[in-house]
Amino acid sequence: MEGFFITFEGPEGAGKTTQIKMLEPWLASKGRQYITTREPGGTPLAEKIRDVVKHYNNSGEQVYDKTELLLFAASRAQHVHFLIRRELDAGKVVLCDRFTDSTLAYQGYARNGNIKFIEALNHYAVEGLKPNLTILMDLPPSSGRERTSHRPETQGVHDRLEAETLDFHEKVRQGYLELARKNPDRIKTVDASRNPEQIHVDIIKILEEQYEF
Ligand SMILES: Nc1ncnc2c1ncn2[C@@H]1O[C@H](COP(=O)(O)OP(=O)(O)OP(=O)(O)O)[C@@H](O)[C@H]1O
Ligand SMILES: [Mg+2]
Structure with missing residues (x-):
């Protein structure tokens, strides 16, 4: 397969x-082998970069926008080269929590980075690999903030990017929606404001009806 x-x-x-x-x-019920991974991260080195990019906090030194962008790209190159490619070659379904579109939405659209350059950098990091399908979970930033502030795992503590203003997160959202308009075949948008079961049904429908799972 x-x-x-x-x-x-x-x-x-x-x-x-x-x-x-x-x-x-x-x-699993469909008999598909899968792995789940995430970005930034996914390999030991990429997870170290994740820790830096999410939690580096030193009042004497900010994380410069270009540094942040390059750290994400470095983590991604490692992740694709040593994990994702191998698992795809083995015939598995790879589920990845965030990928190239996050960099475009956050470092590109929200931080006013150079979109063309980020596209090229993404392409360089992933050696041309493209997701077969991207599920974009669309939600107003205020609702997302409300949910994460009650999340038991992190006890409401926000990391460096989460701590950005609502205005920043609105730009992230608009960036994602623009990406979905530009890539209608790959990116499927689901309304994430509903309950988890309804969203799950939507995602399964996409997989069954459009990808013959
Ligand atoms: N559809 C939903 N409706 C209400 N609450 C939800 C829904 N889905 C998830 N939650 C809750 O909201 C919080 C955030 O969900 P989750 O961690 O899955 O989001 P995420 O997109 O992975 O966030 P992050 O980008 O911060 O990792 C969790 O406490 C989760 O239980
Ligand atoms: Mg998460």
Whole structure:
């Protein structure tokens, strides 16, 4: 069986991790082998970069926008080269919590980075790999913030990017929607404001009806 690469995108608190957890047993019930991974991260080195990029906090030194962008790209190159490619070649479904579109939405659209350059950098990092399907979980930033501030796992503590203003997160959302308009075949948008079961049904429908799972 051929590998199949699914990425989950959307703002903090949209329910990406929740939906991936719900999709895992469904894939197993279909007899598909899968792995779940995340960005930034996914390999030991990439996870170290994740820790820096999410939690580096030193009042004497800010993380410069270009540094942030390059750290994400470095983590991604490592992740694709040593993990994702191998699992896809082995015929598995790869579920990835965030991927290239996050960099475009956050470092590109929200931080006013150079979109063309980020596209080229993404392409360089992933050596041309593209998700077969991207689920964009669309949610107003205020709802995402509300959800993560009650999240038991992190006890409401926000990381460096989560701590950005609502205005920043609105730009992230608009960036994602623009990406969905530009890539209608790959990116499927689901309304993430509903309950987890309804969203899960939408995602399964996409996989069954459009990808013959
Ligand atoms: N559809 C939903 N409706 C209400 N609450 C939800 C829904 N989906 C997830 N939640 C809850 O909201 C919080 C955030 O969900 P989750 O961690 O899955 O989001 P996420 O998109 O992975 O966020 P992040 O980008 O911060 O990792 C969790 O406490 C989760 O239980
Ligand atoms: Mg998550």
